[in-house]
Amino acid sequence: MSAASSTLRQDVKVIGLIAFAHGLSHFYQLVVAVLFPLIKQDLGVSYAALGAATAVYYTVSGVCQTLAGFAVDRFGARRVLLLGLVLCSLGILLAGFAQSFEMLVVAFFVAGLGNSVFHPADFAILNARVDAKRLGYAFSFHGIGGTLGWALAPAFSYGLSAAYGWHAALIAASALGVIMIGLILANGDSVPGTARGRAQAAAATTLREDLRVLSATPVLMCFLYFLLLAAALIGLQNFGVAGLVALYGAPVALASSALTAFLVGGAAGILTGGYVAGRTRRHDLVAAGGMLASGLAVLLLASGTLQHAAIAPMLALAGFCSGLTNPSRDLLVRGATPPGASGKVYGFVYSGLDVGSMATPVLYGWMLDRALAAGVFYAVFATLLLTVATVLYLPGRGSAARSVAQTR
Numbered sequence: 001m002s003a004a005s006s007t008l009r010q011d012v013k014v015i016g017l018i019a020f021a022h023g024l025s026h027f028y029q030l031v032v033a034v035l036f037p038l039i040k041q042d043l044g045v046s047y048a049a050l051g052a053a054t055a056v057y058y059t060v061s062g063v064c065q066t067l068a069g070f071a072v073d074r075f076g077a078r079r080v081l082l083l084g085l086v087l088c089s090l091g092i093l094l095a096g097f098a099q100s101f102e103m104l105v106v107a108f109f110v111a112g113l114g115n116s117v118f119h120p121a122d123f124a125i126l127n128a129r130v131d132a133k134r135l136g137y138a139f140s141f142h143g144i145g146g147t148l149g150w151a152l153a154p155a156f157s158y159g160l161s162a163a164y165g166w167h168a169a170l171i172a173a174s175a176l177g178v179i180m181i182g183l184i185l186a187n188g189d190s191v192p193g194t195a196r197g198r199a200q201a202a203a204a205t206t207l208r209e210d211l212r213v214l215s216a217t218p219v220l221m222c223f224l225y226f227l228l229l230a231a232a233l234i235g236l237q238n239f240g241v242a243g244l245v246a247l248y249g250a251p252v253a254l255a256s257s258a259l260t261a262f263l264v265g266g267a268a269g270i271l272t273g274g275y276v277a278g279r280t281r282r283h284d285l286v287a288a289g290g291m292l293a294s295g296l297a298v299l300l301l302a303s304g305t306l307q308h309a310a311i312a313p314m315l316a317l318a319g320f321c322s323g324l325t326n327p328s329r330d331l332l333v334r335g336a337t338p339p340g341a342s343g344k345v346y347g348f349v350y351s352g353l354d355v356g357s358m359a360t361p362v363l364y365g366w367m368l369d370r371a372l373a374a375g376v377f378y379a380v381f382a383t384l385l386l387t388v389a390t391v392l393y394l395p396g397r398g399s400a401a402r403s404v405a406q407t408r
Contacts, residue, residue, distance in 0.1 A: 069347020089177025140274025230356025269323025
């Protein structure tokens, strides 16, 4: 076997393992939520209470994600990833055994701790182990893994809960984390721990130096990008169906199908984006152009003038254009990351997803309560437009890391 084919085989193994782990993290984000109607009835709690438990999950995940990034740089990505998988699996197991709302909150707290590690650990491993010319594809499959995790969760939960109850469904879901842990341990050559020298270098940095890295303008722009992106996605994924029903008088089935079209379009866009990212150096233009096109598609939806038959294709287009940007945006974050700071930077900027997810649902709900359905889509358009501004501020030809380094 040639050195080139050996490297390709190794890269494929690493990408597959990390994409699987990322998919499992997204799977765990939804596997409990889709069972809320059954949990509500069994535990005698309100949807508001279940929403509060969900808020605990994302709050813990968001707060701890930057801390997980520091841990990645100091102790190694594999150790942190394994710890996250243990905590996620344990959290879902506790949810499966929950007989009270209080126990469910504890379960969400533990699972939220586990969820915080995936982005900093995953990207640290991919950046360290995958050949640079294949990173675009690596980031693409990483994103697709997450999307597939979301897509599989409802079928898994509904299928097992219908046959054995929601407790059994969650206990079975927790076993998937154990399987993933076994896969990583069995492939230690593909997902090694951080080298001793690198870990010591990370430990030697001072808090002041670390804060300078995270407060550098390119890093802050990346954080703001993810915050705005999450705000837009929450509007479409959580309130899009209700918004389409109110704005267009669309049947729920049609509105739900349109949301599915958005997710499928996003997966297709991510796959295409990996190909595009591998063949361009202007990742800033790819990211900005894709988000602008996605925003314009949402703007057309907000106008309320589309025929029912055009709603799903328009959302599919919005999803495709947004997904197309994912690998390029991840390469932009890589460009904004100085050597030895991969974990903390990815942990910090991706915590923007949790912050955006926490900060905006009340606004969208307020609009729908006041019959301002079009306002939901106009707000999504505005946030997508703002992401374009953050991307254009970033150097697009790999010089961002030098910009960060100059602030140290």
